[in-house]
Amino acid sequence: MKAGRPKAEIDKDQFVKLCELQSTLREVAGFFHCSEDAVRSWCKREMGMTYEEAFEEFRVGGLLSLRRNQFQLSQKNTAMAIWLGKQHLGQKDIITYNNLDDSEDDPLTASIKASFDKKEQDEWDWF
Secondary structure, three states, X not given: OOOOOOOOOOOHHHHHHHHHOOOOHHXXXXXXOXXXXXXXXXXXXXXXXXHHHHHHHHHHHHHHHHHXXXXXXXXXXXXXXXXXXXXXXXXXXXXXXXXXXXXXXXHHHHHHHHHHHHHXXXXXXXX
């Protein structure tokens, strides 16, 4: 009879699905009712790589699924379509002002400046 703890029983398919869901090492260990060290040992023994390497390899499936869902949502959700355009297509909000001469203030700015000029003048009138 061998001494020591029994090896953790980890199902590879379930492990891959947990990685796709971006589960943390702590969550994976909790799911399989074992320690984090047991998950790390299992990865080395059964997969021939570290937990971090396995996680990076298998999380991609979850990222692709998330991207697919976002693109489907963008067909019905304008905000999502705009956000995806900004993230992936380099689109951005651009504000342009037509027919404005830099040497001359637009009517609103001129009105505000005139208002402040008058207020300053009124404050000095008591002299």
